[in-house]
Amino acid sequence: QAQLVESGGGVVQPGGSLRLSCAASGFNMYWVRQFPGKGLEWVAFILYDGSSRTYADSVRGRFTISRDNSRTTYFLEMNDLKTDDTAIYYCARDPNNGRWFDDWGQGTLVTVSS
Amino acid sequence: ETLMTQSPASLSVSPGERVTLSCRASQDIRTKLAWYQQKSGQAPRLLIYGASTRATDIPPRFSGSGSGTEFTLTISSLQSKDFAVYYCQQYDDWPITFGGGTKVEIK
Numbered sequence: 001q002a003q004l005v006e007s008g009g010g011v012v013q014p015g016g017s018l019r020l021s022c023a024a025s026g027f028n029m030y031w032v033r034q035f036p037g038k039g040l041e042w043v044a045f046i047l048y049d050g051s052s053r054t055y056a057d058s059v060r061g062r063f064t065i066s067r068d069n070s071r072t073t074y075f076l077e078m079n080d081l082k083t084d085d086t087a088i089y090y091c092a093r094d095p096n097n098g099r100w101f102d103d104w105g106q107g108t109l110v111t112v113s114s
Numbered sequence: 115e116t117l118m119t120q121s122p123a124s125l126s127v128s129p130g131e132r133v134t135l136s137c138r139a140s141q142d143i144r145t146k147l148a149w150y151q152q153k154s155g156q157a158p159r160l161l162i163y164g165a166s167t168r169a170t171d172i173p174p175r176f177s178g179s180g181s182g183t184e185f186t187l188t189i190s191s192l193q194s195k196d197f198a199v200y201y202c203q204q205y206d207d208w209p210i211t212f213g214g215g216t217k218v219e220i221k
Binding site: 040057101 | 146148150156157158159160163164169170199201203205208209210211212214215
């Protein structure tokens, strides 16, 4: 396991932007975040070929999930960040189109604070 | 949205004991349930999917059961490496949702 590697986290002010990256091979890919109180929340999904994307209500219109054409890197573009977006962000792999996750990255911390 | 409720929130257990963790869904999710283990500072690790199928390399002391709205994760004989937080996750409908977790601590 641990074949996924995230990067791009950091500290940003409210209203700011960040782009997270996940180095991975061509699977259905998800972003899941974990709040400081430890709760887990699904954020976004992209089909392996990029033909379908889905977002949680809490981020729709602010976050965009994408992948590069080689399908080796996935991205989460985060705009208009809010303090409530502060969390560890994980990319998570769905191996069989089953919507459960057999591999997770190590996580990247996003802190939104003034 | 399907709400997932785990109980208890925490429990203290001695090594060697049998442990049963519960997860309840607010609506019928058939067997579309996964269990994850998370140790401090690490990402979640898949244990069970399809309510009862062990993931690759997961030892047989971990077992899952249930369907519909009531699910159980059982650890037959707790080892020191099993002290962690356990989460359930439903994937029957969107949005995918997680339970709040059960922390298994050393007694």
